[in-house]
Amino acid sequence: MKVMVIGGASGIGRALALHYLAQGAQLAVCSRRLAGPGHDWLTLHPQVRSYGFDIADRVALTAAIRHFGIGGLDVLIVTAGQYADAAALAAQPDAGIGIVQANVLGLAQAFDTAATLMREQGHGQLVAVASIAGLLEEYPGGSLYSTSKRAAIGICDAYRKALRPFGIAVTTIVPGYVDTARLRELNGGDAGSKPFLQSEAAAVRRMVGAIGRRDAHCIFPWQLELLARLFNLLPASLKRLRRK
Template sequence: MTTIPELFDLTGRAAIVTGGASGLGQYYAQALIGAGADVFVVSRSEKGWQELRQFAAQHGRQVVFMTQDLTAEQAAINVITEFKKHFESLDILINNAGVQIRNDIVSYRDEDWQKVIDINLNALYYLSHEAAKVMITQKSGKIINIGSMQSFRAGKYIYPYAASKHAVVGLTKAYADALAPYGIQVNALAPGYIDTDMTKALQADETRNTEILNHIPAEHWAQPSELMGTIVYLASSASNYVIGATIPVDGGYLLR
């Protein structure tokens, strides 16, 4: 009988994490490494590489980095091709890379709409598509998409972000349905309001900070580490019968 620790053990598995060296992506990568996985990080710059390299060394795991603009032509093929040079199997894909651009409805620029859709949705689709081809031949794999509170709610001032994150949930369900017969599970994680560098300005806005906290039953902004358990769960054998789900990790935000 499989033990509980064995269910969550990622030893011997290899993962791709986009945007995995900084922000929340760094915590997702660290969570996988801590559970025993080797990680292939794709990012546009080398920000955070050294810190993650040191973390992997401390845990005796391998981390490989690739600089790639995921919106570039053939980016997904390039990523999978490079990944295969280092690892035999593709066990986990975390589609984390994303961007948000704010503006009012009249002033919102077409080019900003396209930029957000290209990285948040199109890049996610193309990489999932290439990864699925590999996972189908293996008859195993995990694809984890990163949604948002805006996967469920309106996103005033962030129109393409809201549209893309709603679409991520829809694509998660469609891919989950198509890939389940091959032993592949596709799910999504939807972070709530997380204490990161990107949210410092919002937290400093006393009015908005109060509004947000009044909306969270847990009564605090999450620390990034509070997402790590859920990402390991979705990447591990513990979630093998979880298919097409989007799991909010939001302190209860969506309840109010």
């Protein structure tokens, strides 16, 4: 099996890549950051290819997928993305463009390129890791990150319908808080205060199970999904009170 993970050098992407490596897959790991501590494993396994690029770089992204896809590509997993809160966007408005380019345009281009290969070979699966934040409907003061992840879920839905006649599956993974190094970094080194926090190992088990079954959606934990659905029912005046 040939698996490509875009955003696979750290966090959830790295955990998924290591899982498929342990399963004996031919693996491609793509990331903006492929050097430094913690990345030695990329050079220790002959079945691992690494590609260094930003998902927003359309030319490099397309070239990497086509190169690794020579001879076939079974699963493409996109975990790459960018995040910035309201304060960061106020201080650096250009960061908003980066979020859209990575979380929306980059995902669409990756899916489109891989879908072309998979249609030619007659099988395959596209996977995107979005966020529970993407379940929130638009509301006054809603975050750009939530909007971008809602768009990512919509991209998955559109490609799923378009590719169904060709036998190509599209799996949308919508996790809540997962205890990764990146989440801890964003929270002063400790993400323990996040509600319904999932361990990385538990999250990976859910994700690979959904991918293996070729599920359309994998949303967890159910508690955060329920809270998101309930939040969508609130009047706009109350939604404005939500802290980013």
